Each structure stands twice: as structure tokens, then as C-alpha cells.
Amino acid sequence: MGWNLTGVGMAQHFADVIQHNNTLIELDIQYNDLGDEGAILIADALRYNKTLSVLDLSSNGIRQQGFKHLADAFEGLTALDLCFSGMKLPDAQYIAKAIRNNKTLTEVRLFDETSWREVGWELDRLRQQDKRLRYERNRGYRRLISHE
Structure with a gap:
């Protein structure tokens, strides 16, 4: 579902899929211009979903309010992409x-x-505190991955 530039209007549909689908394990909705409003809808839906493990929300114009809501809803995910x-x-x-x-x-x-x-030091501090995580740099982005 990525790369459709659907905007916040589709966010509710994505949220419905996340909230009500108990077989979906991976969802790529990158580059849909969801913004904070869409991120909040996605975050609310994540609280109900127990099967989704991989979520790609990169390049969606999410800012502080969206990140704040998403940060409280990541429980259960094993992989997350918020790049760009x-x-x-x-x-x-x-x-x-x-x-x-x-x-x-x-x-x-x-x-x-x-x-x-601008903000790499915040995650570097996290990596130092959580020995599960290490950095990997690849094709212009950086990620934290578990090395357990």
C-alpha cells in the first residue's frame, strides 16, 4: 500500500485494516502523506492489533504529535520504519x-x-543503555537492530 500519496483521507482505511485484521503481519504504507492526523489514527488502531509485527510508516510527513501517539502504540511490533x-x-x-x-x-x-x-545522539544514548541494539548504516539511512 506504499507509494500511493493518498493523504490523510486514506489513514482511516489503513487504521481499520490494522485494527480489525487478525492475520496481517506486515504492512507497508510508506509515502502516503498521512501526517500527524493519520499517524494518530494508525497509533489508535495499533493498540487493538496483536498480530501486526512489521510496519513501514516512512516518508509520511509525521511530526511531533504523530510521533508522540505512535511511540505509545508500538508494543508487539518487531520491525518499524520511520525513516525520511x-x-x-x-x-x-x-x-x-x-x-x-x-x-x-x-x-x-x-x-x-x-x-x-540533529538527533542521532539521542539514539546513540539509547544504544549504549540497551545492549540489544546496534547501529547499521545502509544506503543513506541508519537503523538500530537487535544483535541477540
Whole structure:
């Protein structure tokens, strides 16, 4: 479902799929311009879904309010992609807290190189605290992955 540039209007449909589908394990909705409003709908739906384990929300124009809601809803995910979101420091702090509190996440792709220069230290501090995580740099983005 990625790369459709559907906008926030489709966010409710994506949220319905996440909330009511108990067989879906992976969902790619990158590049849909969901913004904060769409991210909040997705976050609310994630609280009900116990089967989704991989979610790609990269390049959706999500900002502080969206990241704040998403950070509280990641329980159960094993892989998450929020890359190319233009993440700023407050966003990184919310996400770092979510990763720190979530022991199921084993791969988190977060930063393009531009974002990394501003907020990478927040995730570096997290990596130092959580020995499960290591950095991997690949094709212009950085990710944290579990090495257990």
C-alpha cells in the first residue's frame, strides 16, 4: 500500500485494516502523506492489533504529535520504519522512549542522514543503555537492530 500519496483521507482505511485484521503481519504504507492526523489514527488502531509485527510508516510527513501517539502504540511490533520523516529532537526523544520500553522491537529504521546529524545522539544514548541494539548504516539511512 506504499507509494500511493493518498493523504490523510486514506489513514482511516489503513487504521481499520490494522485494527480489525487478525492475520496481517506486515504492512507497508510508506509515502502516503498521512501526517500527524493519520499517524494518530494508525497509533489508535495499533493498540487493538496483536498480530501486526512489521510496519513501514516512512516518508509520511509525521511530526511531533504523530510521533508522540505512535511511540505509545508500538508494543508487539518487531520491525518499524520511520525513516525520511524529517525527525527533530522532540520526535527522537519520544521514539527513543518507545524503543527503550519495547522489548519486542528488533529492528528500527529511523534516520536519513539529514535527521541523523540533529538527533542521532539521542539514539546513540539509547544504544549504549540497551545492549540489544546496534547501529547499521545502509544506503543513506541508519537503523538500530537487535544483535541477540
